[in-house]
Amino acid sequence: MSPHPGSSLLAQAPFWRRLGLELLEAEAGRARVRLALSAGDSVSGGLLASLVDAALGAALRSLLEPQERAVTLNLHLGAVGESRAALWLGAEACAERRAPDLGWGRARVSDSSGALLVEGSATFFVTGSSRADARRA
Numbered sequence: 001m002s003p004h005p006g007s008s009l010l011a012q013a014p015f016w017r018r019l020g021l022e023l024l025e026a027e028a029g030r031a032r033v034r035l036a037l038s039a040g041d042s043v044s045g046g047l048l049a050s051l052v053d054a055a056l057g058a059a060l061r062s063l064l065e066p067q068e069r070a071v072t073l074n075l076h077l078g079a080v081g082e083s084r085a086a087l088w089l090g091a092e093a094c095a096e097r098r099a100p101d102l103g104w105g106r107a108r109v110s111d112s113s114g115a116l117l118v119e120g121s122a123t124f125f126v127t128g129s130s131r132a133d134a135r136r137a
Helices: 003-013 014-019 045-061 128-137
Strands: 022-025 029-037 069-079 088-099 104-113 116-127
Touching: 003 045, 014 022, 014 045, 014 116, 022 045, 029 045, 045 069, 045 104, 045 116, 088 116
Parallel strands: none
Antiparallel strands: 022 029, 029 088, 069 116, 088 104, 104 116
């Protein structure tokens, strides 16, 4: 799997750079995102939520046309475990289009030891879709 051209734009976004997110793969509705950790870094729920949202956004973006954008409507997380002394966190996401203006997906975040930390899902509103715009007219 290689990065979809539109998904690579996400990796250049200021938010991604500020967090230090790395897009490993994004294609055909799937994505993998990694975040390197430093010794002593704590893993907060907000960080895990950002990682889930970023991975799902990249997965969905790989399905969109160049003029389309996705906005998160809701994000759900379920804590599964905790991380201790991890070198990195990795998110794997799978997304799909449900309608011209909606997308949906699920993601899992694990640490460098393989421990599953959180599972999440999200619904996205897709803007710029010619199919959705024609339906609204």
